[in-house]
Structure formats: C-alpha cells, structure tokens
Amino acid sequence: MNPDPYRGLWGGSSCRDSPVQTDRKCSCGVNQCKACDMYVAQLDELLTCSLPKRIAGFFAESIQGVGGSVQYPKNYLKKAFEIIRQHGGLCILDEKIVLKMANNLPTIPAFEAGTNPSEYWRHWKEDFEDYLEALRYSEAPEKTKTALFRHLCGERIEKTATSF
Numbered sequence: 108m109n110p111d112p113y114r115g116l117w118g119g120s121s122c123r124d125s126p127v128q129t130d131r132k133c134s135c136g137v138n139q140c141k142a143c144d145m146y147v148a149q150l151d152e153l154l155t156c157s158l159p160k161r162i163a164g165f166f167a168e169s170i171q172g173v174g175g176s177v178q179y180p181k182n183y184l185k186k187a188f189e190i191i192r193q194h195g196g197l198c199i200l201d202e203k204i205v206l207k208m209a210n211n212l213p214t215i216p217a218f219e220a221g222t223n224p225s226e227y228w229r230h231w232k233e234d235f236e237d238y239l240e241a242l243r244y245s246e247a248p249e250k251t252k253t254a255l256f257r258h259l260c261g262e263r264i265e266k267t268a269t270s271f
Contacts (some may be wrong), residue, residue, distance in 0.1 A: 108153065110146035110187075112180045117142035122180045143180035150187055154194045161195030168200070 112118025112129065119133020122142040135141050154162060167184060169177050188198040 108146075108149060109177065110143075110150075110179050110183050111177050112140075112142045113178070115142075115146070117145040118180065123178045140181040140183075143183045143186060146180060146183060147186045147190060151190050154190065158194065162191060164197040164199055165191040166199050 109115055112122035114129070118129060119131045119135065119142065120129060121133050121135040122129075122140050133141065165187070167187070169179060184200070191198050
C-alpha cells in the first residue's frame, strides 16, 4: 500500500501541491482530492479486515533520503491519522528534514510568475501543519520513546523497565 498520486493506483494532476505533476488527469475539486479518499478508504479497510484488535502505531516518512520520496495526496496524513487513532494506534512522523527544507523555502514573491503565491502558500501551510506534530517530538526524543513504549507495552510493563 503506497498512497502515491504520481504513480499509484489513484491520482492525477490536481492531487498534490507540487511543481512536478503526473500526466494523468483527475476530476478533483479545489478542496477535495478523490485519490486521498480512495487511499484512506484502502487504509481503513486494511485495518478493519486485517487486525485482530488494534494497531500499535503508524510510521510515516515521506522523505526517505536515498530511498526517494513520496508526496502524499492532499490531506492524506491528517485523514490517515484519524483512522489510525480510531483503531487505537499512535501516529509518528519522521520528518526532521522537512524543517531544514522549510527554513530554506523562498519567500512568497519568489514563486513562479503566473501563479497565485498567497494561495500556494496557504495550501503549503495547511499540509505542513501535519509535519509540525512530528517536529515537536523530534526536539524531545525521550518523550517520543516513552509515549511509544507506553502505547506498545502498557503502563504496567513500563514501571519495571528503565530504558529500551
């Protein structure tokens, strides 16, 4: 399962905010991405039909360094996290590199001529909010480990353990 609107099962030229788009066309509206809905439905079906009780955690890493990157459909992580939490899971983003990239973004006037910079920036900020949650935890890795340990093993086991 790979929510990739560029080469995946569903997607098209309006499914992600990127200067590099797929040649496929889609009928997505301005604030609605059908590919996102299909990938989220696929995730929900997988969790509903393949889990005995609940999921421990969901790791998302769209920028994988040497492994490449996948730009998820618009709003995919937000909706996927809702599904994961409904199934009792902990959501973890591993996106330290995104903060470094964000610090080097051009100012709004530096975007290509003919685009609407304020609209592009607004969409970019909405998507970036999903990454901010991970950045809070990247500043306190011990808290992240403790939260994950509690979630995976339960409070009673944590009381007897001092470290991983």
